[in-house]
Amino acid sequence: MTICSTARAGRPEKVNHPIVADMRAACSQCNLRELCLPVGLTEEEATRLDQLVSTRRSVKKGDALFRHGDPFTSMYAIRSGTFKTRVNTLDGRDQVTGFQMAGELIGLDGIGTSRHACDAVAIEDSEVCVIPYARLSELSMEVPVLQRHFHRLMSREIVREHSVMLLLGSMRAEERIAAFLLNLVQRMQVRGFSSKEVVLRMTREEIGSFLGLKLETVSRTLSKLAEDGMISVQQRLVRLEDSARLRAMIESGPR
Amino acid sequence: MTICSTARAGRPEKVNHPIVADMRAACSQCNLRELCLPVGLTEEEATRLDQLVSTRRSVKKGDALFRHGDPFTSMYAIRSGTFKTRVNTLDGRDQVTGFQMAGELIGLDGIGTSRHACDAVAIEDSEVCVIPYARLSELSMEVPVLQRHFHRLMSREIVREHSVMLLLGSMRAEERIAAFLLNLVQRMQVRGFSSKEVVLRMTREEIGSFLGLKLETVSRTLSKLAEDGMISVQQRLVRLEDSARLRAMIESGPR
């Protein structure tokens, strides 16, 4: 039973291609500039980015920003909202490969074959800045800092995936959930949110798909962690009651 | 029991830093040029690569080419032999993130933080070409094809890791092993080897670490596939007796 597609039957994901050029993006002014592409650029360099990142696009919850197989032309910087990326096979198996939030870049997967290799679906109403790859490419030949930064971003994505592989390959359910929550909170914290609370933007099923667990296991494990006093769960709001113990959990060895 | 480090106690992995500048590498002449960095470059462009890839280094079986935490200066193109890359945590948990063979590039993980994020260990006597990142960076600002190609390589690494995540997150032991074998054979085939046979360069334990399984499970699963007539196993030599069925296995849905 391939739940994912049937579950959404009521609101089929469709690729969203509205022509949204109304608001000019301006990296140099953006309040995410310390998180996003402009990090480390001088005022002047950031202004050059502005020419490049010319359009924004808004994507409604459940809609795809791009899909596996779509021609690759641009990457996207998330301005607001949250996305999930997922890979899928012919037979309907799929796997969430990550959740992305404001300031993060998606679409890097498309460079390799000039087509996107995964789907990017908004899990809440979101807005992205469109970054045409060809132009970024050109500009980064003139602005070494930008090139450097772009490479860094790709490299970090590789490293991030390494740690997901570690999680999927060697952690037990409890540890996976702990690592997941800590990671989320840490990223929210960088964005100025609480270091103790997170609102999960994704369903238990999506969390499960990401962590290599079934949704029931996710639910049960959250309950168990709550019972043990490490977190408290009310719906999608999770409070970390004992981050230290959560952290210890994933650093305390394979067993 | 953290087997990996104790198991190698007799021959501790040490970082290998011999000054091997004897043989000049020449991308333009290399018989791997259709697989490696020079793909798609003109004669002239490939000759410019030669200036860049100036040294080779040989790494003995069991030795590390680089280790987690080492300053990042170069990437490496494998000339001969095989490597594994692995991430590890403080507590001794580790996870093989991939096996790399001739023509493949390793070390991309280091760009992000200027330090390597994983270990690269030779699993047989190997030789690599050293590609200083700073120089590649410069050169790719002048040779757009090279820049493009470099981006492509990083992107493909991201996509490759997506598929490993799919494997780790949603496949059962049999499917993982099938996917692993098919992938190996396919890569060997590109390099001119048989499409039916592979010599596994890695131990069952290393395969297990990569696939998120215990070595016993790897062994048992190989035996089972052999019993079912899909492969035959003699030691490290594996023959694919029925690739179609192996392929069907991983395309036939989650269950």
Add this chain to the structure above:
DNA sequence: CGACATTTTGAACCTGTTCAAAAACAGTGG
């Protein structure tokens, strides 16, 4: 409010793990 989607919890089951022991191999030194 009503229809649908999501979440929780229970109980039986199954796949892969763990522990253990034997067999097959590989590298070393005599």
Add this chain to the structure above:
DNA sequence: CCACTGTTTTTGAACAGGTTCAAAATGTCG
């Protein structure tokens, strides 16, 4: 070249963590 030692591989049996199936509870959105 063979014997010896340590490593790798195979196989068995008991066990455990996570899955599956099912049903009820809770939420959400039009």
